[in-house]
């Protein structure tokens with residue numbers, strides 16, 4: 516594939532010309548995941564300074580180190596020789612690297628007894644991950660969660676910023692009726708949207724989750740996330756599902772002050788609402804509906820254990836103790852690191868924006884350290 520501004524726009528236009536219209540989710544799927552040309556499948560830098568956005572694992576190893584600590588508690592609780600840590604959507608692999616390094620250095624017995632499996636859709640990211648993680652032997656890659664047998668996994672299935680990268684349907688309420696957005700092109704190959712009556716599947720989703728969006732609202736429905744959490748539930752025999760991402764419960768997500776929904780595009784660290792530009796070159800993401808993950812997970816035996824935010828989760832796992840140690844050291848480097856750690860927990864920033872949903876299946880005493888103290892149960896936290 517040629518490097519540079521090859522973006523998949525030509526392929527997108529060909530597909531729409533052939534089909535007439537495509538649902539918004541398919542437009543998003545093509546722009547993000549079209550083989551070799553989509554945003555996530557191309558060899559363009561995405562995460563980090565040279566990319567379009569930062570993730571927590573890119574900022575500082577502490578995120579992976581504290582997660583590793585949480586995983587050790589779960590390992591001891593489950594007490595099985597078949598313990599797997601399954602990470603879905605590992606990006607550049609930093610989180611896997613920090614978790615595996617922490618286990619190897621601080622919990623060698625646990626390290627020897629686990630298998631780490633990455634499920635990754637992007638061949639570009641798999642290549643980077645394999646290079647970074649080449650010194651670890653107990654690691655394996657799969658393309659999809661369906662590559663596991665039903666009830667095969669004992670351990671943890673987790674993700675950081677996975678579901679926000681799923682293609683979503685756009686819906687709109689007009690005169691009390693729900694419409695679905697489709698994408699079309701005009702004679703000059705400009706993209707534009709039209710509305711059609713929403714499918715049965717979308718209407719069922721809204722009914723099952725008891726969602727009644729306000730008149731005039733345009734918002735997203737992540738049917739892919741629904742299907743995926745059901746699949747995870749089927750593959751997990753015993754253990755935990757830990758989902759880290761930005762988002763809200765239904766009660767908050769569809770409040771009238773979000774009349775335009777939460778869809779955003781990221782390009783070179785700037786965000787916009789214009790998904791028609793930079794096709795295949797910019798990220799398109801939406802907030803995760805955590806009520807949906809909780810509800811559909813339950814259908815496959817995943818019981819919700821708790822729902823918290825990153826600040827509470829990391830503090831419960833010992834972030835403040837790390838701050839204190841850095842303060843004691845007190846040199847320039849220590850203060851620089853303290854600033855990075857603050858970014859992870861700042862209210863109004865990552866600390867509150869990022870949520871953690873913990874679900875468990877076939878576990879008796881489900882309490883874990885990361886949920887010791889949870890935020891006040893306002894609409895932002897009630898699933």
Ligand SMILES: C[S@@+](CC[C@H](N)C(=O)[O-])C[C@H]1O[C@@H](n2cnc3c(N)ncnc32)[C@H](O)[C@@H]1O
Pocket residue numbers: 555562570571572573603604605606607610634635636637640658659674675676677680681
């Ligand atoms: C926003 S990045 C998050 C990266 C990483 N977790 C981190 O913390 O830096 C999303 C990742 O999920 C991957 N991805 C998206 N959909 C996926 C799917 N259905 N299965 C597996 N990986 C997927 C993308 O290729 C990308 O690596």
